[in-house]
Amino acid sequence: MTHAQDNEPVTPAPGEPAAPAAPTSPAKIKRTRVSGTWVAVIVAIIVLIFLLIFILQNLRTASLQFLGMSADLPLGVAMLLSAIGGAVLVALIGGARIAQLRRATKRAHKALR
Numbered sequence: 001m002t003h004a005q006d007n008e009p010v011t012p013a014p015g016e017p018a019a020p021a022a023p024t025s026p027a028k029i030k031r032t033r034v035s036g037t038w039v040a041v042i043v044a045i046i047v048l049i050f051l052l053i054f055i056l057q058n059l060r061t062a063s064l065q066f067l068g069m070s071a072d073l074p075l076g077v078a079m080l081l082s083a084i085g086g087a088v089l090v091a092l093i094g095g096a097r098i099a100q101l102r103r104a105t106k107r108a109h110k111a112l113r
Contacts, residue, residue, distance in 0.1 A: 055080060 058076030073081075 051080065 055074065055076035058079070059074045061072050062075045062078050064071050064073060064078055
């Protein structure tokens with residue numbers, strides 16, 4: 001092989017094998033919806049494990065009263081039910097707002113036609 005000067009490319013001498021090509025960087029893999037779903041599943045499993053640990057560490061019984069009804073539940077379960085109730089309330093309000101925005105969008109599209 002001939003030696004290259006500062007910026008000259010190296011060329012093999014006649015009869016010498018060509019130098020192996022420089023390794024190229026691997027092609028970047030695009031993220032897909034399925035890969036995002038797997039990340040969400042893994043995060044959900046971790047959250048559920050933490051919820052289970054929370055419930056198992058808070059098994060002391062709590063007396064609850066609501067609208068004349070009463071129940072004795074483990075404290076962790078009672079708090080989990082409260083959180084689920086709050087999430088359902090937020091989902092209902094959010095769903096109503098989304099429905100309202102969809103109706104307004106449909107009306108705007110009809111007016112443009």
